[in-house]
Amino acid sequence: MVEEVVVFGVWVSPYSRRVETALRLKGVPYKYIEEDLGNKSPLLLKYNPIHEKVPVLVHNGNPIAESLVILEYIDETCPQGFPILPKDPYERATARFGSKFIDDKCMPAITQACWGEGEASDKAVEEATELLMFMENELKENRFFGGERIGMVDIAANIVGFWLGTFEQVTGVELMTRDKFPNLTNWSIEFVRNNVIKENLPPREEMISYLRKKRSAR
């Protein structure tokens, strides 16, 4: 059977970039479809009727939504390739916990801290700092959250590794400073330098332009 892999994404989205990163790590060729979120394609709505969001992975006509669910699917479908999740059940539980933590807690706090206003934003800065500290302590002096190599948590943490820096630059909010977060800072440098990761990040200047436009449109 000819394998057909399609990814519906948006160039600025860390979530769809996660999926592309995973496919590249596994060496899986795929077709990419850029969605206009202001004018969603009928195909996207067909494949993700519940959330109507990107990313969606369609494998031989079967759609899978939610980036972390997709990452697990990619890992299970290509067990012989680059490991995204570890083999040991406890390490897998830890990796899943870390990834969920990033999505459920870090991302909302970071977004509110950088893009929110007034008191809500100040509170969020405090919260985001606390949450990043958890990550800092979890990482310790390891090269990656996955150990010697990139793993699921590193891929999920692309928000912290790349997008956070662009938010900080555009909004002037400072969250991840080197003196407070030496481990995370070092990690983020390694992260964006990694061959596969860097192929799957939006060009920094274009990302900054995009965020600046969004900010002035508010």
Place this chain on the structure above:
Amino acid sequence: MASQEVKLLGFWVSPFSIRVEWALKLKGVDYEYIEEDIFNKSSRLLELNPVHKKVPVLVHDGKVMAESFILLEYIDETWKQDPLLLPQDPYERSKARFWARVAEEKLLEYSFTAMCTHGEKKEQALKSAVEAAEKIEEEMKRNNKKFLGGESIGYLDLAMGWIAYWLPVWEEVGSMQIVDPSQFPATTAWSKRFLDHPVIKQNLPPRDKMLVYFHERRKILGGLV
């Protein structure tokens, strides 16, 4: 010594800790249950789950883990005897994980909010809850087997089990209806089969105590939600 290898910190009325107990009991895994007072958290809980400060927490051979869906997967991967909780096929697994989240992030959130609020807030939450329930009903209809896991209870049944038992309590406490049996025949039939399962039936908190508890929660949260 087997029962000392596995410890579960839980709360008697929490659907999150009970779903983990269901999994352990279905697999026949011995464990020590430790009841936590979530309104007066022990230093032990705060030490074991500093990130979320919540139950359930599972400790296996000294390894500490949290988040109920993650614990279900850990249990399935560690104790490989029947029943196998997650499907074998990766696509089926991804669907189970997806729907577990839909039920949790949409139906559960909105139902609980609807129970605790009044007026327009309640109407909005109720509407969203019913929409989520409708999507789940379609999924239930599509799955024409005894359980969502097939012939035996699986991950998705355990993840959605609260719908069969907690949701009717919340409906009563909130004087509302989300899953009307005449509109949701598949969900209703699945709920009945789920609650009839011998392991589930024996591991449910007492309904009368639940009503008291959630009435109290509604009063307290009603001003805040």
